[in-house]
Amino acid sequence: MASNPAHPYTTNAQSQLAAGDALGALGLTPAFSPLYQQIKGLILQSLQSGEWKPGESIPSEMDLAARFRVSQGTVRKAIDELSAENLVVRRQGKGTFVATHAEQQVQYRFLKLQPDNGDTQSEGPAERTIIDCKRLRASADIARALSLRSGDPVLQVRRVLAYAGVPTILEELWLPGAPFKGLTAERLSNYNGPMYALFETEFGVRMVRADENIRAVNPDSEQAELLNVPITAPLLSVERVAYTYNDTPMELRRGLYRTDTHHYRNALS
């Protein structure tokens, strides 16, 4: 076969095979997937390995294209998907940046509670009070949620979030012990900002997505006291499992939300 000046897909097929072999060498199924998906996977690995840290810029599309030996358009499509999944943020003229919970604009990305008078647009809670931070052994349900074994070491944190002096959210959260070694109530109290930002900068753990299960419940007497409501008050129970890369669960969080002055907002599409 003559080497025509333009036969893009031949080049493509070669790269595809090469990338497939790379995946095969990693012990993954060499199942067929488009080139840009494979490139996306490679970029994901670099994100996960910490080659580029949260807030930093990743190499330009041209650089990545050269590195992976594919066209710039293919890299672009890979980054398009990463951007749609909120793993990176593109900024025209500046570059593509690793997403972070520490940025002002998308702070408290996972907190859907908003004040009823929507003028103060989705700002974070004004006051945060740590109740305690204990080292425990995982019970069966905690272990299941975090993909651990019963009895594995976990950290339990409890705190209250208040808006304008009104305690509104009571949170109880569990973290796997190993990745969060060294986390104390004091460090949590001293940190001023979203807890997920602290996880990124201090422990290198980046939450990329989460699932929430929501119910209406009544508080027990201790919860009622902490939230300053009667035990007959209906409250939102929000159970969240947050995941880092590779769908690895890294946090179980159980929140009780007062919804007398706030509401949980959800956009459906």
Next chain:
Amino acid sequence: MASNPAHPYTTNAQSQLAAGDALGALGLTPAFSPLYQQIKGLILQSLQSGEWKPGESIPSEMDLAARFRVSQGTVRKAIDELSAENLVVRRQGKGTFVATHAEQQVQYRFLKLQPDNGDTQSEGPAERTIIDCKRLRASADIARALSLRSGDPVLQVRRVLAYAGVPTILEELWLPGAPFKGLTAERLSNYNGPMYALFETEFGVRMVRADENIRAVNPDSEQAELLNVPITAPLLSVERVAYTYNDTPMELRRGLYRTDTHHYRNALS
């Protein structure tokens, strides 16, 4: 200027101006936007005008490219966005289809309540019972939500949804009177399927997105009786505004959900 064999962006700019003029003729701001955004807008108009009906296929990318005098890639990017917004569904080898609430696969798209034991994956409620369907005048809050004036005619529907014989959802919904003229309790009772599918086929109204405000509340005595719970039971209050094309609100729905055997599931990313 000589007509070079390849000067794509010149062609592009011409088309851009042409499309811009078309928009201008419609009285819209001729503000700059990329060609594919303008094409997206034109496709959206055809969807809205009913040129292609829910469930039908729209013209192929090549046909649309010829129609709008742009490249197939530009049409593709426009359809990409419409697909991401769930307005159309692509099927490889078959075509691109207008999305519908009547399809088996995405039925009850807006219903986030799921049974606690996730084995029965997000199926619809088993039994639906219409309580009543009245013609009323819009109160101030109903009017505001539906972008009507106080006193405008609206329809109010109330119904109960049950799972395995257990009444679980009590819904009260308001619709603008004009578009839904002729809707009766009988027609609702006879229809077997999602209410949004009936809206599409019988009234030509397609809901494309919705916003929900969620709270924890206690029922009043009537609500408690209909749901077969004590008035002290905490319930989820889900207030939804559903929109058709052009962000036009077409339904206000207030639901009370029992969350003793079900939960509201939300994916955050």
Next chain:
DNA sequence: TAGTGGTCTAGACCACATA
């Protein structure tokens, strides 16, 4: 076999940010 959407490339120019 033909038609559809899906992938990939190559190259050009635009819009934005920075120096």
Next chain:
DNA sequence: ATGTGGTCTAGACCACTAC
């Protein structure tokens, strides 16, 4: 002036579906 992401085109081939 340079480099980044953003847009647009043209053309090729792949994967799926239907006839």
